[in-house]
Amino acid sequence: MGEILRAIRCPNCNGIIKLDFDNIINYCPYCASQLTINTSLVKDILIEKEKTKQILGRAELQFQEKKLEAKKESLHMLFWVIFIIVSFILMILGGLLEAL
Numbered sequence: 001m002g003e004i005l006r007a008i009r010c011p012n013c014n015g016i017i018k019l020d021f022d023n024i025i026n027y028c029p030y031c032a033s034q035l036t037i038n039t040s041l042v043k044d045i046l047i048e049k050e051k052t053k054q055i056l057g058r059a060e061l062q063f064q065e066k067k068l069e070a071k072k073e074s075l076h077m078l079f080w081v082i083f084i085i086v087s088f089i090l091m092i093l094g095g096l097l098e099a100l
């Protein structure tokens with residue numbers, strides 16, 4: 001990944017254009033001619049970048065899903081703990097009422 005890939009010469013005025021890979025269309029700062037990044041090499045870089053973005057995005061999504069699942073599971077656990085405690089208290093109260 002040399003400097004060549006980040007800056008190319010304008011086909012119109014031969015000025016050096018620094019490529020902004022976040023935009024497919026770049027503009028020459030000297031003659032304002034529109035430049036579409038379309039050489040196969042640059043395209044490959046863009047695809048790589050896109051792929052990396054996708055992979056990172058998917059990993060992030062999976063992480064969020066797992067986090068949500070863990071949260072759900074802990075809520076489920078909490079529900080059962082409360083349920084058991086409440087039924088235990090009711091059992092004790094029932095026993096007390098019967099004793100009275």
Ligand SMILES: [Zn+2]
Nearest residue numbers: 010013028031
């Ligand atoms: Zn130009």
